[in-house]
Amino acid sequence: MSLSIFDAARDAPREPALITPERSFTFGELADLAARVETPSTLLGHLDVNTIVQLHACIAKRRPVVLVHPRWTARERLAARGRAPEDALAVVFTSGSSGAPRGVVLPRRAFEASARASAKNLGWQDDDRWLLELSPAHVGGLSILTRCLMDRKAVVLGSDLERSRATLVSWVPTQLARWLDAHPEQRAPQHLRAVVLGGAAASPALRRRARARGFRVLGSYGLTEACSQVSTEREPGDSSGAPLPGISVRLEDGCIQIAGPTLLSRYWDGECPLSEDGWLTTRDVGRFDTEGRLHVLGRVDDxxxxxxxxxxxxxxxxxxxxxxxxxxxxxxxxxxxxxxxxxxxxxxxxxxxxxxxxxxxxxxxxxxxxxxxxxxxxxx
CATH class of the missing domain: 3.30.300.30 (ANL, C-terminal domain)
Incomplete structure (x- = not known):
């Protein structure tokens, strides 16, 4: 299926697309809103309905957008001045080795390939809905929106885990730890089938705590330059899982290298970090276990x-x-x-x-x- 809210409205006009505590929007209703809004060249990645509608409008109308974190200072926002290149779906920022934000040019084919790879690995169930608690200014948040759009599934916004009735959620370890600390007597909601955990290293102790409370925690590894997930566990374990379908991962002197259709076109400053044969060398160090699962050991600098x-x-x-x-x-x-x-x-x-x-x-x-x-x- 296509990455367009207008096509989704034709395919599934009455199916829920966006669920908030106040109301739900079908794909048809969301498409009507997207058709009427302006498509900004730069967008603050707030977790609200207006931002989601504007993102859908930009994606469907093929208007590239530069995504800016809403918590950035005025100085940091200077890095986002300018228009996204025409071959981009979005420019998403990541931190470079200097710590300064760096724009990553992600084309439409990267989001489409990432959504397909995630669907093949995790699968979709009829009642699936994905709780969005990561800013769409981060590729982890934006890719939730695009993968749900590709498969005509609902995104849940602005709700807590219990009331959301969400079956899936993507969290960084800090979010999982905070939930466990805030609900010391509570087990995982029965409607939740998986927590996709990424963005940082998750300690074995945190995974044990979560599993003891009934959470099905799936470790993952990803980065902005690869349009979110590179590998994700199929079943709970102690790794970051095997590479997703269509994505190749190898180790060169311990450094993780990635190839596949989910990779960036280039950085916004024009530099292309890919080798002539299409491999991206990361600054992450890893190893594979005997089952082919990736274990991320840290950064080269660490x-x-x-x-x-x-x-x-x-x-x-x-x-x-x-x-x-x-x-x-x-x-x-x-x-x-x-x-x-x-x-x-x-x-x-x-x-x-x-x-x-x-x-x-x-x-x-x-x-x-x-x-x-x-x-x-x-x-x-």
Whole structure:
């Protein structure tokens, strides 16, 4: 099916397209609204009906749009001045290595391919509706809108998880942790069939907490340059899942490389980060397990080099947090005159746990074991 609210209105005019606490909009009603609104060249990515309608209008009328995070300062918004190139569906910003926002030119075919890949991996059920709690200024939020549009499914906006009756939600780990903290006695709603978790590393401890409360948590890995998801679990586990259909992933010196139709055209400044044969080299480090699932170990810049050996903090944290005596772990490097850096860890432990005993029992190579330990009450 096509990526157009007008086509969706012809295919499923009376099916729900957007559900808010105040009212629901069918595809037909949403198309009528989109037909009447102006198509801005720049749009603040608010989570509201007006923004969703304007986005649908831009997509259906093939008017490229530059998406700006609504919480950006006036200085940060200077990066979004100008018009999106004609071959873009949208320009979406990501942080470059300098931390400054960088525009990513994402064409229509990237969103279409991403939606198809997600549908093949996760599947759609007749009653599916996706709760949107990520700003459409982020590719994770925008891609929820486009994948639901492609398959004529409803987006739920401005509602909490219980009242939304949503069957799917995409969260970053912080959102999942906040829900668990805010509802200490509550289990996952029965209508929710999956939480797609991404945007940052999710600790084993957080996954355990969520699963103990009935959440079906599916780890994922993605980035703006690949139009959101690159890999997603089919069943709950401890990985970021296998690459989605149509997307190729390989490792070069540990760095994750990606190829496929979901990739960007180029950056807005004109630079194309793709190799001649179409591969994107990320700054992320990973490994594949024996089942072909991707495990993201961190960023190249985060690597601790100790005695000539590379240690990835996320890998060590995951092993430490797999011990039920460890609530949270943070692994980092400390400068060392002999080794260059030594591995250190801050641990939040259960009451009776001994930090040295935890490290001694950890399934880690000797050079990966933290040499310096800090026991803290929290990592905030």
């Amino acid at each position: 690597v601790i080099v100790t005695g000539g050996e590379n240690v990835h903090p996320l890998e060590v944290e995951a092993v430490l947090e797999s011990d039920p005596r460890v609530r949270e772990a943070c692994v980092f490097g400390i400068d060392d005159a002999t080794w260059g850096q030594r591995v250190a860890a801050a641990l939040v432990l259960t009451e009776a746990a001994d930090a040295n005993g935890v490290v001694a029992a950890a399934d880690l190579a000797d050079f990966k074991r933290p040499r310096e330990l800090f026991v803290v009450s929290n990592l905030a």
